[in-house]
Amino acid sequence: MFKLPVLPYEYESPGKHMSAETLKYHHDKHHQAYVDKLNIALESAPELQGMPLDYLLSTGVVLPDAAKKAIINNGGGHYNHSLFWLCISPNGGGQPSGKIADMIIEKYGSYQKFVEEFSSKALGVFGSGWVWLLPNGDIITTSNQDTPITMGLSAPILCLDVWEHAYYIDYKNKRDDFVKSWWDIVDWESVSSRLDTPFSI
Numbered sequence: 001m002f003k004l005p006v007l008p009y010e011y012e013s014p015g016k017h018m019s020a021e022t023l024k025y026h027h028d029k030h031h032q033a034y035v036d037k038l039n040i041a042l043e044s045a046p047e048l049q050g051m052p053l054d055y056l057l058s059t060g061v062v063l064p065d066a067a068k069k070a071i072i073n074n075g076g077g078h079y080n081h082s083l084f085w086l087c088i089s090p091n092g093g094g095q096p097s098g099k100i101a102d103m104i105i106e107k108y109g110s111y112q113k114f115v116e117e118f119s120s121k122a123l124g125v126f127g128s129g130w131v132w133l134l135p136n137g138d139i140i141t142t143s144n145q146d147t148p149i150t151m152g153l154s155a156p157i158l159c160l161d162v163w164e165h166a167y168y169i170d171y172k173n174k175r176d177d178f179v180k181s182w183w184d185i186v187d188w189e190s191v192s193s194r195l196d197t198p199f200s201i
């Protein structure tokens with residue numbers, strides 16, 4: 001049985017960047033629903049129970065047709081949100097340093113250019129989806145709850161949820177305001193740690 005992870009901060013902590021109301025709905029309702037539906041899907045596939053989620057979402061597993069869609073959608077929802085909560089912190093923001101900063105500057109020329117590129121991809125996602133930073137510095141987007149590991153790519157180190165449920169309470173339809181504000185809570189220490197220890201669940 002998969003479980004909803006506990007947030008590593010209080011609902012109120014991200015403050016003006018992400019309200020407690022948004023976090024409560026997003027974590028307690030939306031994320032919880034993915035966990036519940038994933039567990040229900042796995043009831044029909046007992047041979048997969050107890051397997052790590054990374055494995056279930058990887059290209060190396062053949063999922064039974066009856067449960068495949070539900071596992072990909074809800075397993076992706078659980079994986080993506082579990083990483084998303086780790087990417088932000090009330091003490092976040094500012095510019096990265098160390099290895100992660102070197103990687104970004106080598107690939108994009110400057111932190112600012114990287115932010116522009118990532119933000120532009122976030123605004124370019126049509127409908128619901130995600131933006132990802134991979135360990136090699138590539139920025140990619142996915143639709144719905146698709147996740148890079150299902151595409152055979154490395155575990156991502158940073159992600160941004162651009163589903164409307166991530167920002168509508170605080171920013172209404174203004175995804176650009178949400179993305180701009182989100183940079184002030186990105187936890188670069190956490191992002192950097194995933195260069196050495198890939199995210200796994």
Ligand SMILES: [Fe+2]
Pocket residue numbers: 026030081161163165166
């Ligand atoms: Fe979400």
